[in-house]
Amino acid sequence: MADIHIHRDHALGLARAREIAWAWAEQVEAKFDMACTVLEGETSDTVEFSRSGVKGQLIVAAKHFELSAKLGFLLGAFRGTIEGEIQKELDTLLSAAPLKKPKAKK
Secondary structure, three states: OOOEEEEEEEEOOOHHHHHHHHHHHHHHHHHHHOEEEEEEEEOOEEEEEEEEEEEEEEEOOOOOOEEEEEEHHHHHOOOHHHHHHHHHHHHHHHOOOOHHHHHOOO
């Protein structure tokens, strides 16, 4: 078995991070035939994903994303490619997220 671990810090807040995580889940469902389940929490969410040969989770918090996955024997040979593809998808979604502007004081 091969493991993948990806951590990305952000300053988006939980609400915007949730939107990005849900968009990511929709992408991997369509592109990689993953089954995704979102478990919402008070301070973070967990997106569980799986398909034959892959099982993992994406922790979505106000200040970071934490993805961990286990690849089965056959997909383990492609760990580098799979990890790179996940990083690219997540980084693309994060770069498209508008930066929060500070609220003007009244």
